Amino acid sequence: MNALAATSRNFRQAARLLGLDSKLEKSLLIPFREIKVECTIPKDDGTLASFVGFRVQHDNARGPMKGGIRYHPEVDPDEVNALAQLMTWKTAVANVPYGGAKGGIGCDPGKLSISELERLTRVFTQKIHDLIGVHTDVPAPDMGTNPQTMAWILDEYAKFHGYSPAVVTGKPVDLGGSLGRDAATGRGVLFATAALLQDYGKSISGQRFVIQGFGNVGSWAAQLINEGGGKIVAVSDISGAIRNPNGIDITSLVKYVKDKRGIKGFPGADPIDANSILIEDCDVLIPAALGGVINKENANEIRAKFIIEAANHPCDPEADEILSKKGVVILPDIFANSGGVTVSYFEWVQNIQCFMWSEEKVNGVLKTYMTKGYNDVKEMCKTHNCDLRMGAFTLGVNRVARATVLRGWEA
Ligand SMILES: NC(=O)C1=CN([C@@H]2O[C@H](COP(=O)(O)OP(=O)(O)OC[C@H]3O[C@@H](n4cnc5c(N)ncnc54)[C@H](O)[C@@H]3O)[C@@H](O)[C@H]2O)C=CC1
Numbered sequence: 001m002n003a004l005a006a007t008s009r010n011f012r013q014a015a016r017l018l019g020l021d022s023k024l025e026k027s028l029l030i031p032f033r034e035i036k037v038e039c040t041i042p043k044d045d046g047t048l049a050s051f052v053g054f055r056v057q058h059d060n061a062r063g064p065m066k067g068g069i070r071y072h073p074e075v076d077p078d079e080v081n082a083l084a085q086l087m088t089w090k091t092a093v094a095n096v097p098y099g100g101a102k103g104g105i106g107c108d109p110g111k112l113s114i115s116e117l118e119r120l121t122r123v124f125t126q127k128i129h130d131l132i133g134v135h136t137d138v139p140a141p142d143m144g145t146n147p148q149t150m151a152w153i154l155d156e157y158a159k160f161h162g163y164s165p166a167v168v169t170g171k172p173v174d175l176g177g178s179l180g181r182d183a184a185t186g187r188g189v190l191f192a193t194a195a196l197l198q199d200y201g202k203s204i205s206g207q208r209f210v211i212q213g214f215g216n217v218g219s220w221a222a223q224l225i226n227e228g229g230g231k232i233v234a235v236s237d238i239s240g241a242i243r244n245p246n247g248i249d250i251t252s253l254v255k256y257v258k259d260k261r262g263i264k265g266f267p268g269a270d271p272i273d274a275n276s277i278l279i280e281d282c283d284v285l286i287p288a289a290l291g292g293v294i295n296k297e298n299a300n301e302i303r304a305k306f307i308i309e310a311a312n313h314p315c316d317p318e319a320d321e322i323l324s325k326k327g328v329v330i331l332p333d334i335f336a337n338s339g340g341v342t343v344s345y346f347e348w349v350q351n352i353q354c355f356m357w358s359e360e361k362v363n364g365v366l367k368t369y370m371t372k373g374y375n376d377v378k379e380m381c382k383t384h385n386c387d388l389r390m391g392a393f394t395l396g397v398n399r400v401a402r403a404t405v406l407r408g409w410e411a
């Protein structure tokens with residue numbers, strides 16, 4: 001199912017559970033603004049290359065719009081729209097004072113040199129600089145982008161509006177980035193998983209984990225789960241997939257990936273078919289790469305008892321129904337991966353206050369937010385007699401709806 005159709009379906013179901021007025025429902029669904037820009041750069045060999053960049057600003061009822069920028073060949077308007085909408089509900093679930101946005105460029109960052117990526121990022125920033133800002137829309141990294149990308153956006157933005165580090169988050173620490181932001185999404189996944197397992201009388205230690213994706217989110221989740229005593233039995237990335245039923249040595253794998261730029265060929269595990277990663281035998285499955293990977297084609301074959309959505313929209317609604325019948329518990333993206341945007345909020349606050357927090361403080365306050373978020377989601381599950389996905393959606397949608405009504409519509 002198309003990402004936008006899936007996300008909007010979940011939203012509509014939550015709106016029904018909340019009994020929202022149909023006109024309010026419509027107004028919450030339509031994006032605030034959709035930006036599509038042409039980005040042409042000279043490549044290193046002198047030829048021209050043209051790309052399409054997007055920024056969808058979905059909602060700003062609760063504060064400046066917030067969300068990552070993705071560089072990936074499959075970036076398209078519907079996908080960015082869905083991701084922007086998810087950010088609106090996610091920031092509300094996390095209870096950080098933001099709305100939602102997302103951006104992206106349809107490109108393969110692995111096929112561009114560093115200088116080509118820099119030129120592309122600068123051209124994209126030139127096209128959108130008037131529409132982003134500390135109190136309007138604050139970008140951050142997502143798939144295919146990283147702190148360096150944010151540094152280029154910051155620098156290009158400064159040429160038009162002056163130096164203003166809070167215009168992006170997920171920056172390098174040397175430019176005002178927050179300690180702990182790099183690991184924050186993975187750390188949030190750890191806290192969220194621990195809270196869920198505790199409800200089932202289990203803990204991280206003793207569980208067997210499978211992780212799809214070994215980039216920022218997947219590799220940090222793997223390292224922190226490993227430190228917490230969890231056994232990671234299979235991992236995949238774009239280069240391939242590996243399995244070791246006795247547990248993969250994650251510290252060595254992180255070093256290997258840094259060196260070889262992929263997990264393929266890692267000597268401490270056996271290669272497996274990349275398509276089978278999601279149906280590997282495990283207790284907890286953590287998709288941490290692309291959206292839509294768990295769908296009606298493979299949901300029946302999933303062997304995990306718990307799915308933690310570190311990626312955005314990895315499960316489509318048809319898979320949700322199949323998995324629910326099988327008794328698989330899904331911790332939804334808009335809560336499970338909210339650690340990233342939560343620490344982005346801490347970074348923004350630190351930049352505005354010109355005061356830097358210690359990493360211990362960042363991690364400690366993140367834990368407080370994730371614990372509160374989990375309890376708030378469960379409270380909505382009780383109120384509306386629904387699963388965790390609808391618990392999170394009703395929580396987020398209700399907070400945005402209340403802010404929207406309070407602000408009103410009179411011109
Ligand atoms: N970076 C962040 O702070 C946040 C990221 N997310 C979501 O987490 C997911 C991963 O994002 P990042 O780790 O930041 O991206 P990344 O670019 O750092 O890493 C992506 C990983 O996915 C792998 N991958 C790509 N295509 C794949 C495929 N077909 N099969 C298996 N692996 C594949 C890549 O090889 C890489 O290991 C995305 O869905 C993103 O939207 C969600 C919240 C915050």
Ligand SMILES: O=C(O)CCC(=O)C(=O)O
Nearest residue numbers: 067068140142340341344
């Ligand atoms: O850190 C942020 O502002 C947004 C991260 C993001 O794109 C996401 O949560 O999907």
